[in-house]
Amino acid sequence: MENKKVKLHYYPGCTLKEKTTNLDDSTRKSMEILGYELIEPENWTCCGAEFPLNEEKIIGLAAPARILRQVKIEGEDKVFTVCSFCFNVLKRTNEALLTDPLKYKRVNAYLKDDIKINHETKDKTTEFPEYEGDVKVYHLLEFIRDEIGYDKIRSMLKRDLSNIKIVPYYGCRLLRPKGNMSIDEPDDPTIFEEFLENIGCTVLDFPFKQECCGSYLSVSMPEAATEASYNILRSAKLNGADAVALSCPLCYYNLDRRQNRIKEQFLEFMGMPVLFFTQLLAWALGVEEKILGLDQHFCSPYSVLGIDDKSEVKI
Amino acid sequence: MRIKLKRGKKENDFIERVNELSGENVYSCYQCGRCSAGCPFAFEMDILPNQMIRLVQLGQQEELIGTKALFLCASCFTCQSRCPKGINIANVAEAVRSLIDPKGEDHCGPNEIPVDLADELPQQVLVSVYRKFSK
Numbered sequence: 110m111e112n113k114k115v116k117l118h119y120y121p122g123c124t125l126k127e128k129t130t131n132l133d134d135s136t137r138k139s140m141e142i143l144g145y146e147l148i149e150p151e152n153w154t155c156c157g158a159e160f161p162l163n164e165e166k167i168i169g170l171a172a173p174a175r176i177l178r179q180v181k182i183e184g185e186d187k188v189f190t191v192c193s194f195c196f197n198v199l200k201r202t203n204e205a206l207l208t209d210p211l212k213y214k215r216v217n218a219y220l221k222d223d224i225k226i227n228h229e230t231k232d233k234t235t236e237f238p239e240y241e242g243d244v245k246v247y248h249l250l251e252f253i254r255d256e257i258g259y260d261k262i263r264s265m266l267k268r269d270l271s272n273i274k275i276v277p278y279y280g281c282r283l284l285r286p287k288g289n290m291s292i293d294e295p296d297d298p299t300i301f302e303e304f305l306e307n308i309g310c311t312v313l314d315f316p317f318k319q320e321c322c323g324s325y326l327s328v329s330m331p332e333a334a335t336e337a338s339y340n341i342l343r344s345a346k347l348n349g350a351d352a353v354a355l356s357c358p359l360c361y362y363n364l365d366r367r368q369n370r371i372k373e374q375f376l377e378f379m380g381m382p383v384l385f386f387t388q389l390l391a392w393a394l395g396v397e398e399k400i401l402g403l404d405q406h407f408c409s410p411y412s413v414l415g416i417d418d419k420s421e422v423k424i
Numbered sequence: 425m426r427i428k429l430k431r432g433k434k435e436n437d438f439i440e441r442v443n444e445l446s447g448e449n450v451y452s453c454y455q456c457g458r459c460s461a462g463c464p465f466a467f468e469m470d471i472l473p474n475q476m477i478r479l480v481q482l483g484q485q486e487e488l489i490g491t492k493a494l495f496l497c498a499s500c501f502t503c504q505s506r507c508p509k510g511i512n513i514a515n516v517a518e519a520v521r522s523l524i525d526p527k528g529e530d531h532c533g534p535n536e537i538p539v540d541l542a543d544e545l546p547q548q549v550l551v552s553v554y555r556k557f558s559k
Contacts, residue, residue, distance in 0.1 A: 122548070123547040163522055
């Protein structure tokens with residue numbers, strides 16, 4: 110077990126650094142246990158969160174392409190992320206650069222103006238290689254399935270999670286648009302179920318696993334987003350789940366942090382714990398409770414994991 | 425809904441621009457309605473996704489102005505994954521949004537963010553909502 114750690118590039122994305130440190134911390138700890146040393150691309154920025162759907166807004170591809178180019182400059186050919194939005198944007202950017210010569214040319218023209226300043230030596234770098242869309246982007250679920258392997262995960266489990274009845278919630282960005290995102294079959298995905306089964310959870314099915322939670326509409330059309338989120342959580346409850354597992358910080362915001370608003374709009378709503386898949390992974394791998402950041406959740410997930418609830422029950 | 429149809433240069437230009445900006449071909453839609461059946465926000469919409477496509481096919485730019493449906497798309501691509509013709513309706517909605525009001529006001533910009541929410545909103549939601557609904 111005391112092997113040298115494998116270096117691996119990790120792009121956390123903006124939200125993980127402040128609002129969902131529970132996702133970031135549990136990812137880092139789990140990957141450390143699995144034998145990886147995570148490296149963030151130097152000077153990374155926000156990926157833009159939304160892939161530009163307008164064919165003429167090519168500038169929106171510059172930020173994700175710059176992040177991926179930095180991974181390439183640092184001598185790596187792959188990077189992983191745990192945020193579904195970042196995964197979607199980075200992966201689609203690669204596809205756009207590989208399939209559209211005009212976008213390739215324009216994006217690389219934008220990136221040519223980049224200047225990198227070394228803050229210690231004050232040296233300026235102005236020459237950069239072109240980025241060709243060839244850094245492979247993994248979501249951690251995909252990386253675990255394809256590179257780490259479920260066998261290894263199973264052999265390293267320290268806790269029994271079989272009491273946790275859980276439903277996987279994919280949301281939209283992990284699976285769609287159909288065709289570009291090959292993490293799994295968009296209409297009948299199984300990767301999340303396989304992951305949860307292999308870390309020992311009791312996995313249940315529910316019909317809302319691919320439904321949208323409302324995404325950014327929780328800001329611009331809050332009532333509509335609240336209703337969409339409520340439908341997902343209610344369906345999970347009706348199907349016998351103790352908790353919902355997910356990977357996206359925005360789904361987490363809509364499905365967990367906004368449960369007070371769901372309660373205001375739907376009086377019969379009784380709360381439903383929501384957990385990141387990395388929190389479950391870390392817990393199964395024997396990580397101590399304080400790393401998981403369970404106190405950040407609105408709906409207390411302590412009882413789901415069989416921990417004495419130290420927080421106030423808010424709902 | 426009753427509208428008077430005409431087809432001139434203005435209508436043709438609009439359809440052509442939507443196709444250009446979205447990278448889709450709206451003419452390939454044959455109105456099966458699977459997009460509207462699957463849309464998670466159809467319950468709130470004034471016109472359904474398939475009706476939106478139909479109005480674009482007919483070049484009815486004016487009819488699309490002020491429709492709530494354009495701003496209820498969360499770009500979840502459920503419609504795209506179900507469309508038998510593979511049309512990406514989120515792209516079409518984005519193109520229409522940019523054409524009906526090219527230099528207009530933000531639909532949801534920094535001024536629309538409630539002050540009491542400013543602290544709790546994740547960065548990601550702000551970036552994405554500005555990208556979608558502000559100029």
